Amino acid sequence: MTTTTSGTALLLDGRADGEPTLARAHDALVDGLAAGGWAVDDWRLLDETIAWCTGCFGCWVKTPGVCVHNDAGREVAERAARSDLLIYLTPVTFGGYSSELKKALDHLVPLKLPDLRKTGADTRHPQRYDRNHDLLVVGTVPAGQADGAGARTFRRLVERNCLNLQPERRAAGVLERGAGEWEVGVTVGALLEEVGVISDERARPANEERVA
Amino acid sequence: MKTPQSALLLVGSPKPGASSSESLGAYLLEELETHGVHGETIHVMKALRSDEATEQFLAAVAATDVVILSFPLYIDSLPAPVMRAFELVAERRAGASAGAGRQQALVAIAQCGFPEAEHNATALEICEHFAAEAGFEWAGGLALGAGGMIGGRPLREVRGMMRSAVRALDVAAAALAAGRPVPGEAVTLMAKPAFPAFAYRFVANRQWRGELKKRGSGAPLDAQPFA
Numbered sequence: 001m002t003t004t005t006s007g008t009a010l011l012l013d014g015r016a017d018g019e020p021t022l023a024r025a026h027d028a029l030v031d032g033l034a035a036g037g038w039a040v041d042d043w044r045l046l047d048e049t050i051a052w053c054t055g056c057f058g059c060w061v062k063t064p065g066v067c068v069h070n071d072a073g074r075e076v077a078e079r080a081a082r083s084d085l086l087i088y089l090t091p092v093t094f095g096g097y098s099s100e101l102k103k104a105l106d107h108l109v110p111l112k113l114p115d116l117r118k119t120g121a122d123t124r125h126p127q128r129y130d131r132n133h134d135l136l137v138v139g140t141v142p143a144g145q146a147d148g149a150g151a152r153t154f155r156r157l158v159e160r161n162c163l164n165l166q167p168e169r170r171a172a173g174v175l176e177r178g179a180g181e182w183e184v185g186v187t188v189g190a191l192l193e194e195v196g197v198i199s200d201e202r203a204r205p206a207n208e209e210r211v212a
Numbered sequence: 213m214k215t216p217q218s219a220l221l222l223v224g225s226p227k228p229g230a231s232s233s234e235s236l237g238a239y240l241l242e243e244l245e246t247h248g249v250h251g252e253t254i255h256v257m258k259a260l261r262s263d264e265a266t267e268q269f270l271a272a273v274a275a276t277d278v279v280i281l282s283f284p285l286y287i288d289s290l291p292a293p294v295m296r297a298f299e300l301v302a303e304r305r306a307g308a309s310a311g312a313g314r315q316q317a318l319v320a321i322a323q324c325g326f327p328e329a330e331h332n333a334t335a336l337e338i339c340e341h342f343a344a345e346a347g348f349e350w351a352g353g354l355a356l357g358a359g360g361m362i363g364g365r366p367l368r369e370v371r372g373m374m375r376s377a378v379r380a381l382d383v384a385a386a387a388l389a390a391g392r393p394v395p396g397e398a399v400t401l402m403a404k405p406a407f408p409a410f411a412y413r414f415v416a417n418r419q420w421r422g423e424l425k426k427r428g429s430g431a432p433l434d435a436q437p438f439a
Contacts, residue, residue, distance in 0.1 A: 052257065052293045054226045055284060061423040064435040081438035094341040096289050096334075099296035106292050113434055114420040116326065116413040123326045123413060129436055153337040160288040160334050 006037035007084030009197075012076075013044045014090035014101025021177045021184060025138050026089055028188035036197040041079055045100045048072045053106035060114040065128055067107055076107035085134045085195060086165070092139040092174065095153030112164070124164060134195045135167040138188065143176045169195040213349050214315045215391035216277035219244050221253040224283025224294040228257075230364030236321050236356065237282030239367040239378070243385030244278075252276070256297045269297070270304050278317045278388060279348065281339065284359065285324035289335050302346040318348040319384070319394055321402075323359030327412040329403035331357070352394030354380060354402040358412050376404040 011029060015022045033040045050073040058068035059077070067074040080086060090101040097105060112125035137158045141151050151174045158172040171194035173187050192198045221241045225231035234255075241251040252272060259269035273279060283294050290298075320339040322332035336353035343350040361373055367381070380401035384394045405412075424433050431437075 052226050052291070053286070054228065054257075055286070055291070056227070057423070058427070060433070061420060062427045063429050064424070064431045064433055065437040078438045093295060094298055094302075094338050094345060096295060096338040099292050099299055102286075102289065102292035102295050106286050108287065114417075115433075116416050118409070118413070122328055122331070123409060128434065129439060131439075150341050153334060153341060156337070157288055157334045160331075164288065 006039075008039045008041060008082065009033050009085040009087055010041045010079050010083035011043060011087040011089065012101055012104050013042065013046075014088065014098045014104070015044070016046060016091065016098055016100050019091065019140065019177060021140050021175050021179050022089060022091065022138075024179070024181060024184040025140070025175060025188055028185050029087060029089070029136075029138070029192070032189060032192040032198050036192065038085070038197060041083065043079070043104075045104050048104075050076070050103045050107065052103060053109065057109075057114070059110035065110050067110060073104070073107040076104045077110040080108060080111060080133065081129055081131070083133060084131075085136060085197070086167075088135075088137045088139075090137075090139050092141045092150055092154045095150040096157055097139075119163075122163070127166065132166060132168050134169040135162060135165055136170070136191055136195050137161075137172040138175065138191065139173075140175045140177050140179075143178050146174050146176050171195050213317050213351060213391050213393060214277065216244070216249050216317070216388065218250045218252070218276045219278040219280055219388075220272055220276035221251065222273075222279060222281045222294075222297070223253065223255045224281055224291060224297075225255075226257050226291050226293055227364075231284070232323055232359045232362035232364055233282040233284050233321070235362045235364060235367045235370075236323060236359075236377070236381070237280055240280055240282075240319075240321065240381045240385055243382060244389055247385065247389030249278075249389055256291075256293050260293055260296060266300065270300065273301055274304075276316065277314075278319065278351065280319050280321070282321040282323075283335075285322055285326075285332050285335055288331070290338060298342045298346070302342065305346050316348050317351040317388075317393075318343040319351040319388060320353045321356070322353065323356040323362075325358075325360045325416070327358045327405060327409035329355040329357040329405075331355075350393070351388060352384075352399065354384060354394060354399060356402050358406060360416065361406070361412075373406055376401045376406060 090098045171191040221237045223234045225233040324331045332355035380398040383398040
């Protein structure tokens with residue numbers, strides 16, 4: 001008997017090159033999601049033409065909820081709105097996300113309403129949809145910098161994103177470039193467990209017979 | 213930091229027309245010019261439109277003493293085109309001679325549509341990391357809330373409502389022109405709210421509804437097209 005409910009994960013893959021640690025993390029994420037019975041919308045952003053978000057706010061006041069530009073950028077909000085779990089995969093870039101990932105994330109604005117509301121001590125935009133997305137973020141830094149200033153900023157950025165996205169479950173991990181199969185697998189597995197994708201009952205590879 | 217002879221304003225707003233980011237950066241650049249600093253302006257979006265424009269942008273960055281980056285907050289961070297520009301500059305300067313042996317500084321102005329300036333903190337940290345990785349001296353960051361109040365107008369026209377921001381930029385310009393980083397006084401002045409947050413929220417929320425009436429396609433503001 002399983003304790004988690006499977007859903008759909010949107011994997012926003014912000015890799016710019018064939019950096020092997022991110023490739024291993026990607027493969028471990030896809031395998032883990034499959035093992036947990038999740039459908040994966042695996043989106044390699046490097047291959048996509050997504051116009052930069054110009055901040056026109058047409059997605060708030062002209063066609064509420066939909067980007068006015070009809071390209072793959074419009075799909076970002078649609079695919080995210082229909083997912084249960086958002087996954088960001090990126091090289092940590094000056095403490096932030098790569099431009100490949102960010103070009104997609106900037107198109108998540110339609111998931112919010114334009115209204116400004118006081119939330120705790122700050123002002124924030126309310127969610128457009130009732131559905132909450134869990135969030136899992138994996139970044140890579142140069143060897144020896146997993147606890148460095150850039151990684152700390154990266155974690156703070158994810159926390160700030162969580163204040164806006166309001167996920168019920170969230171997990172963020174920073175891997176050092178050059179990390180091996182085991183290290184990547186263990187880290188990714190722990191992150192997937194944090195967001196409820198896998199448990200001991202679901203930790204085995206998808207192609208292995210599962211005990212009922 | 214050395215006394216600058218030149219300053220390059222990078223407008224990080226992806227908007228094609230006038231922007232609050234440009235208003236803030238232009239004011240700082242104009243103030244530096246009154247101190248004898250030669251100023252130049254490049255829009256990041258235009259710099260990424262062609263290989264030729266990108267080369268001109270990279271050359272201008274390599275040639276200046278102070279880079280002023282002024283940008284709007286996008287999802288707790290910098291707009292994607294500014295991150296792309298950062299990647300290109302860092303890539304060009306890694307192991308290259310551009311800027312090598314020269315003292316160049318980077319100062320950043322971040323503004324957001326929330327009334328609280330604190331939302332910009334992480335984005336300014338990212339700018340500081342970029343400065344360190346690309347070989348710039350970090351000259352400081354200024355964070356402004358309620359940036360929507362500027363509405364792309366020249367700051368001198370809205371200075372009544374933005375008087376703290378104007379004062380902050382005056383103080384910052386005097387320091388930068390003298391070869392010093394942005395003083396804490398300027399940071400505090402820039403972050404000082406011009407009016408109560410609830411009043412800003414009230415006006416902003418009314419304006420969104422007004423915009424919906426003017427530009428809307430008939431769908432309500434809280435439509436859920438992908439529910």
